Amino acid sequence: MGEVSAAGYSNDTSPSSVRYYLMVDKESITSDWVLTQSPVPMVSALMVYLSVVLGVGPRFMADRKPFDLKNIMRVYNLLQILYNAYVLSQLFLTPGAIHYLVHHSCRLDDPDNIRNLRHTFLLYSWHYYVLKLLDLADTLFMVLRKKDSHITFLHLYHHTAMVFFTWYSNRFIKAQQATIPAFINLMVHTIMYSYYFLATFGPEMQKYLWWKRHLTKVQLGQFGLVIIYLWLLYQNDCDVSQDFNVIWIINVCVITAFFVNFYIQTYIVRPRHTHNNRLHHKTS
Secondary structure, X not given: OOOEOOOOOEOOOOHHHHHHHHHHHOOOXXXXXXXXXXXHHHHHHHHHHHHHHHHXXXXXXXXXXXXXXXHHHHHHHHHHHHHHHHHHHHHHHOOOHHHHHHHOOOOOOOHXXXXXXXXXXXXXHHHHHHHHHHHOHHHHHHHHOOOHHHOOHHHHHHXXXXXHHHHHHHHHHOOHHHHHHHHHHHHHHHHHHHHHHHHOOOHXXXXXXXXXXXXXXXXXXXXXXXXXXXXXXXXXXXXXXXXXHHHHHHHHHHHHHHHHHHHHHHHHHHHHHHHHHHHHHHHO
């Protein structure tokens, strides 16, 4: 597996590697794009995020009542729904995008035949990165609402890892095969933020939100699909970035393990414990 140089090109000079890096960013058009040209914005955002969530925020809220952010969160969740849906829609609205991904997910076409598609994949990968940065605000709302129990290691790892690895992928790897995992994730996030939006309307809406448990199943399902997809590309030695496959298979496997543990503790262990306590009280 070839190393990636600072310019974004692999040191592996095999024909498939050369074809891959010619395909993704032949003219290096993304080298000066805002937020991805330097690691400084990404590192700064994560440092501020972690310091606020783990230190400054809890100290600020220690002697204060939780803020009522219902209206702000509605706007935020609606923005997330629309932004995720917009980026998702571009895959369908861009002529030839679906056809190319279906027929050339493993073996690349001639880069000169798909100039517009290359630019589209790069552009909406950038938008996807912006969405990962926007996701960080979700934790800040938890701090201000004093929902400290929601800020788990899983939550923090998920958000920080997604920002870091998405930035790294956009800046150095620029993988064509990232489109499919991003497509799946955008669909899931559109559903997820729709749930969060509806939940802001309080108890009267709860009877319509019976599918909360299934939302975690959908998230686990997306991880499984992404791992299988990237593993197939790796196993078949496709003309795509194997660096990307390895990085994201490992990262998604780690996140999946945390989510499986969350699901077991939340929907199996805790309900069983509650049920046993009720039986104990009834018989005592």
